[in-house]
Ligand SMILES: Nc1ncnc2c1ncn2[C@@H]1O[C@H](COP(=O)(O)OP(=O)(O)OP(=O)(O)O)[C@@H](O)[C@H]1O
């Protein structure tokens with residue numbers, strides 16, 4: 001039954017590609033669903049969708065089909081066995097890498113159709129700061145930036161935050177530090193956040209207010225179980241034995257849930 005409450009939208013972005021957005025989105029969605037949240041994951045990597053692959057699904061219909069009038073949203077929506085729903089996107093669709101007025105309007109209409117059914121809608125964005133990524137970030141109530149301790153990832157996260165502040169006046173960002181040293185992932189998470197925050201204060205905030213605020217919601221250690229889970233098209237909680245990093249995802253989900261209240 002529809003409720004008055006509309007879903008909170010969270011865009012998962014990173015700047016740099018391949019840092020773990022899709023893995024984190026899928027596992028976070030499952031953890032949030034386990035805690036009783038009604039969760040929809042929208043594959044916002046419209047040209048190179050990956051979520052269906054990670055989840056071991058083979059969608060017959062995608063967002064593209066909805067927009068082309070080939071099916072209704074409910075025909076493309078997949079109720080996954082992991083407790084959350086997925087709206088899959090297509091792959092190799094170059095036209096979807098450009099944000100047309102038509103695409104933007106249809107996406108906004110689709111979201112307003114769906115948002116009363118869910119508590120949380122996660123957008124798994126593509127890499128970069130292209131117009132489709134920025135569009136999803138602008139549509140979201142919260143922007144979650146995935147970053148690794150590597151300087152290239154830090155630089156691209158910094159650049160994404162800078163662009164979002166300058167173009168959309170966004171100044172609050174959630175942070176997940178991925179691929180942290182497994183010996184002390186939480187310390188790495190804290191030090192990466194402090195470092196990024198200080199660079200932003202120095203070069204982005206200067207002369208503008210309010211300042212950017214980064215909130216670390218969790219770290220995920222470098223874990224060989226993660227590429228294994230991707231190869232097996234499973235979530236971390238489904239691997240045997242369950243991956244040690246599951247508890248980091250659960251902590252992250254709990255922190256994210258609290259920021260939504
Ligand atoms: N904590 C981790 N430990 C080990 N490997 C990881 C970890 N996180 C992610 N990976 C590996 O990195 C790969 C890339 O992850 P993923 O596809 O989620 O990145 P992405 O940011 O979504 O990439 P893209 O920008 O292309 O969408 C995964 O296949 C996984 O094997």
Ligand SMILES: [Mg+2]
Pocket residue numbers: 021022023045050124125126
């Ligand atoms: Mg991805």
